[in-house]
Amino acid sequence: MIHQVLFIFFGVICVVGAINLLAQRHPINSALSLVLVMSSLAMIYLLLGAEFVAAVQVIVYAGAIMVLFVFVIMLLNAGAEERGPGGRVALMLGIPAVIVLVGTIAWTLISRSQQFGEVKISPSDFGATSNIAHLLFTDFLLPFEITSVLILIAIMGAVVLGKKEG
Amino acid sequence: MDLKTYILVAVIKIALVVFIMLTGVAYTTLLERKVVARIQNRWGPTRVGPFGLLQPLADGVKFILKEDLVPSNVHKGLYILAPMLALAMSLVSFAIIPFGESISIAGLTIPLQITGIHQEGALSDINIGLLIILGATSIGVYGVALAGWSSNSKYSLLGSLRASAQMISYELALGLSLVGILLLAGTLSLRGIVDQQITPCLSPGNCPQPWFGISLFRFIPHWYIFPQIIAFFIYLMAAYAETNRIPFDLPEAETELVAGYHTEYSAMKFAMFFMAEYLNMFTVGCLATLLFFGGWHGPLFGPPLVQALLPVFWFALKVFFFIFLYIWIRGTLPRFRYDQLMAFGWKFLLPLAIANIIVTSFIVAWRA
Amino acid sequence: MVPLSWYLILSAILFTLGVLGFLIKRNIITIFMSIELMLNAVNLTFVAFANYWNAHPAKLASGAEVVPLSGHVFVFFVMVVAAAEAAVGLAIIISIYRTRSTLNVDQVNLLKL
Numbered sequence: 001m002i003h004q005v006l007f008i009f010f011g012v013i014c015v016v017g018a019i020n021l022l023a024q025r026h027p028i029n030s031a032l033s034l035v036l037v038m039s040s041l042a043m044i045y046l047l048l049g050a051e052f053v054a055a056v057q058v059i060v061y062a063g064a065i066m067v068l069f070v071f072v073i074m075l076l077n078a079g080a081e082e083r084g085p086g087g088r089v090a091l092m093l094g095i096p097a098v099i100v101l102v103g104t105i106a107w108t109l110i111s112r113s114q115q116f117g118e119v120k121i122s123p124s125d126f127g128a129t130s131n132i133a134h135l136l137f138t139d140f141l142l143p144f145e146i147t148s149v150l151i152l153i154a155i156m157g158a159v160v161l162g163k164k165e166g
Numbered sequence: 167m168d169l170k171t172y173i174l175v176a177v178i179k180i181a182l183v184v185f186i187m188l189t190g191v192a193y194t195t196l197l198e199r200k201v202v203a204r205i206q207n208r209w210g211p212t213r214v215g216p217f218g219l220l221q222p223l224a225d226g227v228k229f230i231l232k233e234d235l236v237p238s239n240v241h242k243g244l245y246i247l248a249p250m251l252a253l254a255m256s257l258v259s260f261a262i263i264p265f266g267e268s269i270s271i272a273g274l275t276i277p278l279q280i281t282g283i284h285q286e287g288a289l290s291d292i293n294i295g296l297l298i299i300l301g302a303t304s305i306g307v308y309g310v311a312l313a314g315w316s317s318n319s320k321y322s323l324l325g326s327l328r329a330s331a332q333m334i335s336y337e338l339a340l341g342l343s344l345v346g347i348l349l350l351a352g353t354l355s356l357r358g359i360v361d362q363q364i365t366p367c368l369s370p371g372n373c374p375q376p377w378f379g380i381s382l383f384r385f386i387p388h389w390y391i392f393p394q395i396i397a398f399f400i401y402l403m404a405a406y407a408e409t410n411r412i413p414f415d416l417p418e419a420e421t422e423l424v425a426g427y428h429t430e431y432s433a434m435k436f437a438m439f440f441m442a443e444y445l446n447m448f449t450v451g452c453l454a455t456l457l458f459f460g461g462w463h464g465p466l467f468g469p470p471l472v473q474a475l476l477p478v479f480w481f482a483l484k485v486f487f488f489i490f491l492y493i494w495i496r497g498t499l500p501r502f503r504y505d506q507l508m509a510f511g512w513k514f515l516l517p518l519a520i521a522n523i524i525v526t527s528f529i530v531a532w533r534a
Numbered sequence: 535m536v537p538l539s540w541y542l543i544l545s546a547i548l549f550t551l552g553v554l555g556f557l558i559k560r561n562i563i564t565i566f567m568s569i570e571l572m573l574n575a576v577n578l579t580f581v582a583f584a585n586y587w588n589a590h591p592a593k594l595a596s597g598a599e600v601v602p603l604s605g606h607v608f609v610f611f612v613m614v615v616a617a618a619e620a621a622v623g624l625a626i627i628i629s630i631y632r633t634r635s636t637l638n639v640d641q642v643n644l645l646k647l
Contacts, residue, residue, distance in 0.1 A: 003535060003536055004535075004536055007536050007540065007541075011540075011544045014544065014548060015544070015547055015548070015551075018547075018548055018551040018552070018571060019551065021551075021555060021564075021567065021568070021571065022551065022554060022555045022558065022559070022568075027561055027563045027564050027567075028241075028244070028315070030564050030567055031563075031567060032244075032312075034567050034570065034571060035308070037548070037571065037574065038574060039305075041574055041577070041578060044541075044544075044578065045578075045581050047536075048541070048581050048582060048584075048585045049585055049588075050581045050584065050585070050606055050609075051292075051293055051294050052294060052297075052606065053577075053581060053606050053609050053610070054294075055294045055297035055298060055300075055301055056297075056610065056613060057577075057613070058298075058301035058304065058305070059297065059300055059301045059304050060613050060617060061570075061574070061613060061616070062301075062304070062305065063301060063304025063305055063307070064304065064334065064617070065570070065616065065617055065620045067304075067307055067308065067311065067330070067334060068620055068621065068624060069563065069566075069567060069620070069624070070308070070311055070312075070315075071311070071327070071330070071331075072563065072624045072627065072628065073563060074311065074314075074315045074323065074327065075327070075628070076563075076627075076628065076631050076637065078561065078563060078637050090557050090558050091558055094554055094557040094558050095554065098550045098551075098553060098554045101546075101550050101553075102546055102547055102550045105542075105543070105546040105550075106543050106546065106547075109539040109542050109543055109546075110539060110543070112539075113537055113539040118535040118536065118537050118538065118589075119535065119536050119537070119538050119541060119582065119585050119586060119589070120535055120589060122588075122589070125293070126585070126588050126602070126603075127584075127603070127606060128293060129293070129294065129354055130352075131603055132603060132606050132607060132610070135601070135603050135604065135607050136607055136610070139601070139604075140604075140607050140611075143611060147611060147614045147615070150614070150615065150618050151614065151617070151618050153618070154617075154618035154619075154621045154622050155621070157621075157622045157625065158621040158622055158624075158625040161622070161625035161626060161628070161629055162625045162628060162629075164632075
C-alpha cells in the first residue's frame with residue numbers, strides 16, 4: 001500500500017518534471033526540472049532496493065553532470081528560446097508519433113502484466129555496496145578499467161575543445 | 167516499534183535537532199566574533215547582555231526586521247529558491263548523523279540519530295549514510311550557483327562561478343580522502359564506522375575492563391586518526407574549501423568581489439545563506455569526529471540516564487574543538503588567490519588522496 | 535505491491551518525453567538534456583529488471599544463471615558514459631557558441647559560417 005503510494009507520488013513528480021523540461025523556454029528552468037526528475041528517480045531506485053545506485057545517481061548525475069549543464073548555461077548566458085518555423089512542424093508531427101509510441105508500449109505491457117509479476121521492497125541486502133563492488137571487481141573488471149580510460153579520454157577532449165584559440 | 171510511534175519519535179527528534187543546531191549556529195557567530203577579536207587583541211561584542219551573550223538575539227531581530235529587498239531585474243523564482251535550497255541541503259545532513267548510542271524512555275529504546283532504528287536488539291542505520299551526506303553537499307552547490315546567476319549582476323555571477331567551481335573541485339578530494347576510512351571500516355553506515363573504532367578485544371574473553379567504575383575501554387587508541395593522519399589532513403583542507411572559509415574564502419571575501427554570490431541579498435535570505443554556511447561547518451565537524459575521532463566514545467560513568475547522555479556531551483566537545491579550529495584558522499591565516507586555490511586542490515590534494523588510497527589498500531590487503 | 539509493468543511504463547513515458555524533447559526543441563543545450571532524460575529512463579528499466587530477476591531467479595537459454603545485480607552494474611556504466619559524453623558534448627557546444635554566436639539548432643545548418 002505504502003509502496004504504491006510512494007511510487008505514484010515520485011512517478012508523478014518524474015513525469016511532471018519531464019513535461020516541464022519540454023514546456024519551459026529558458027534552458028535554466030529545463031535544467032532544474034531535469035534535476036528534479038533525477039532526484040525523484042533516485043527515490044524510485046530506493047524503492048527498488050538499489051541503494052548504492054540511488055546514492056550515485058544523486059552524487060554523480062544530479063550533483064555533478066547537471067551542475068556542468070547549469071555552468072554552461074550560466075557561462076554562455078543562454079537566453080530564452082525563440083520559436084521558429086522548423087519547430088512548429090516538429091511539434092505537429094512529433095506529439096502524435098510520441099503518443100502512438102507510448103500507447104503501443106503501455107498496451108503491450110499492460111496486456112501481458114500477469115506474465116511479469118510484482119516488485120517488492122525486501123529487507124535483504126540486495127543492492128548493497130559490497131555486492132556491487134564484488135561484481136565490479138571480478139566479473140566486470142575489464143569494462144570497469146575501460147571506463148576509466150574513457151573518462152581520461154573525455155577529460156583530454158574537453159580540455160582541448162575548451163581552449164581558446166591562440 | 168510500530169509506524170506511528172516511529173514517526174512521532176522522529177518528528178520530536180527532528181524538532182530538537184533543528185532547534186539545537188540553529189541555536190548553535192547563532193552562538194557560533196558570537197564565538198567567532200569573540201575569538202577573532204581576542205586574536206586581534208580587542209574585545210568583541212560585550213554590550214548586549216553579559217559578556218555579549220545576547221548578541222545573536224539582537225542579530226536575529228535585526229535580520230527579521232530589515233527590509234527584504236528584491237532587486238527589479240532578477241529571476242524571481244531562482245532568486246527566492248537559491249537560499250532555501252542552500253539551507254535545506256545543509257540541514258539534510260543532520261538526519262544521518264548519530265549523536266550517541268541510545269536512550270531508553272518508557273520502554274522504548276530510541277537511538278540518538280534521526281534515521282536510526284532499534285531492531286532485533288541492535289541499533290542500525292542507513293547502509294549508505296556517508297554517501298547521502300556527500301550527495302547533500304553536491305546538491306548544495308546549486309544554491310550557490312543559482313544565487314549568483316539569478317542576481318543579474320556581474321559581481322554576483324563571477325563570485326558564484328568561482329565559489330561553485332571551488333566547491334566541486336574540492337568535493338573530489340573530500341570524497342577520496344574518506345575512501346581510506348572506508349577501506350579500514352568496511353561499511354558506509356556512520357554508526358558502523360564509529361562502532362569499528364572501539365578498542366578490540368585481544369582475544370575472546372580478554373576484553374578491556376572498566377577501571378575504577380569508569381568504562382575506559384572505548385577510549386583513545388583505535389581511532390582512525392592514527393592510521394589515517396594524511397587522510398585527516400586532506401579532509402580538513404577539502405572541508406575548509408567546501409565551506410568557503412579562510413584560507414579558501416576568496417569568492418565571498420568583502421574586499422574582493424564586493425561580497426560574491428550573496429551581494430544582492432538582504433535580510434532573511436542573506437541570513438539563510440549565513441546559516442547554511444555555519445551549518446556546513448557543523449556538518450564537517452560532526453563528520454570529522456565520527457570518522458576520525460571515534461564519534462561519541464569517551465569515559466562513561468554514573469547512573470544509566472547520565473550514561474546515555476554522556477556520549478552526546480563527548481560528541482559535542484569534539485565538534486566544538488573543530489569549530490574552534492575553524493575560527494582559530496580564520497583569525498590567523500591570509501587567504502589564497504583563486505588560481506593558487508584551484509592548483510592546490512587539483513595538483514596537490516587529489517594526487518595525495520589517491521596515493522593515500524593506494525597505500526591503505528596495500529596495507530589492508532597485506533594484513534588479510 | 536507494485537507490478538513490474540508500472541515501472542516499465544514510467545520508463546517508457548520518460549523515454550518518449552526525451553525523444554519528443556529531442557525532436558521539438560531548438561536550443562542545443564535543451565536537446566542535450568533530453569538525451570540525458572532518455573538515458574535516465576533506460577537506467578530505470580535496468581534497475582527494475584534487476585529487482586525482478588532477484589525475486590524470480592531464472593536461467594538463460596544457454597543454461598547460465600542470470601546475475602540480478604548486473605543490472606546495477608550496467609546502470610553504473612551508463613552513468614559513467616553519460617558523464618564522459620556530457621563533458622565532451624558541452625565542450626563542443628561551447629565551441630559552436632564561440633564561432634557562430636548562436637545556440638539555435640536551426641542556424642547551425644551550414645558547414646561554412
